[in-house]
């Protein structure tokens with residue numbers, strides 16, 4: 001007979017309504033055998049008691065339903081974001097709050113050729129915008145570039161501009177110039193950024209693939225208590241599956257990985273065939289077969305598609321990454337083939353157009369239990385949630401955004417009324433929509449307890465509470481980062497709660513997120529994770 005381990009804890013939060021709390025979990029063959037008290041495994045012949053977490057709290061392993069493998073790749077460059085951040089090795093990088101600090105930090109590493117910073121966001125810095133002259137203080141000979149946290153903008157020094165021929169260039173869309181026509185160093189969007197990125201050897205696809213990136217991502221996720229994580233705009237192809245499996249299946253790889261392949265155009269029938277082939281090759285640790293679609297851009301970048309009255313100050317409406325008519329064809333094709341879709345929608349025009357397309361697709365053939373999920377859904381209102389509920393469509397709301405960008409949305413993008421109902425978790429739950437919440441790492445840090453804190457507290461970076469009416473309870477938030485996210489990945493029958501028969505995926509916490517003061521949820525230490533019964537201790 002195989003071995004049974006009985007983990008004991010101060011408390012076990014199961015997320016199973018039939019037995020919400022316990023003190024012991026018995027694990028056999030990577031699955032939950034029994035839940036209850038010290039005798040729970042007795043009917044199964046007992047087991048080996050593991051007491052190392054006796055003073056801690058065990059919960060279902062967290063599920064990060066929207067993040068990107070690039071979180072594992074960007075750390076090869078220098079972090080220059082505004083907020084403190086942990087790297088995959090667990091080292092804390094203090095945030096940089098002034099341009100001088102960005103320059104000083106890049107100078108420290110300026111022996112590298114070239115020098116690249118990431119995570120920067122001028123929206124937080126109340127100084128003149130970082131420009132080429134400032135970055136020339138890092139080096140006048142070697143190229144220096146700073147990627148913005150959105151990855152849609154960057155700023156370069158003179159040497160980097162020169163490398164792409166931008167000092168003598170004529171009109172280049174996205175090459176920003178000052179009033180005298182001199183390039184400021186700032187480049188916007190891919191057409192302008194790509195020539196510099198290529199010369200600096202920065203390849204976004206390579207930053208999101210390969211064994212080292214996978215392992216760094218796994219380490220970051222494990223540190224945050226995550227046992228299942230997505231890569232939600234994956235470039236994985238049928239040909240990459242073997243190499244990915246080799247990394248993911250290794251016993252020291254600490255998470256289940258769920259890539260959703262990014263699609264902006266193409267023939268949905270042919271793509272769905274590839275997805276079906278990849279789904280067949282899925283294992284318990286690598287789950288393939290879903291796609292990710294893009295509709296609009298980002299609200300803080302003024303590139304999301306908003307319904308009337310649009311952006312403050314008459315800023316023109318945003319852009320479509322996939323035009324509505326193309327989107328309708330993709331959605332109909334993927335739905336008919338039973339391919340689960342994660343659909344990026346930031347503005348409320350994007351979510352409206354997408355819900356309409358989904359309703360149209362669902363009038364035709366396709367599965368009833370499809371698990372299509374709207375990602376971000378930042379400006380969805382009650383009416384849109386009711387529509388989503390009627391269609392069986394879930395949402396994965398961007399709770400972290402309230403903290404990072406809430407103040408900016410009030411002042412600069414949509415104003416108070418709409419900002420205070422952004423990422424409306426409460427409305428989603430009241431409409432009966434499956435709710436997940438996410439980090440979108442590397443856009444914001446991968447840390448589900450922080451994400452839960454954001455949904456509960458709705459506190460912005462300046463400390464104001466933005467939209468108390470949309471706050472959810474700690475129990476609802478814990479559900480959103482476990483079972484809620486698991487539903488969106490069609491894995492809620494396997495993970496997301498501690499129940500007999502499910503995979504033994506757990507997180508070991510220093511404290512109970514349901515009983516600490518809600519303001520302290522984000523500060524609870526993650527002591528370990530358990531994946532399929534295997535323990536990964538923090539710091540190991």
Ligand SMILES: [Zn+2]
Nearest residue numbers: 066068232440
């Ligand atoms: Zn994303």
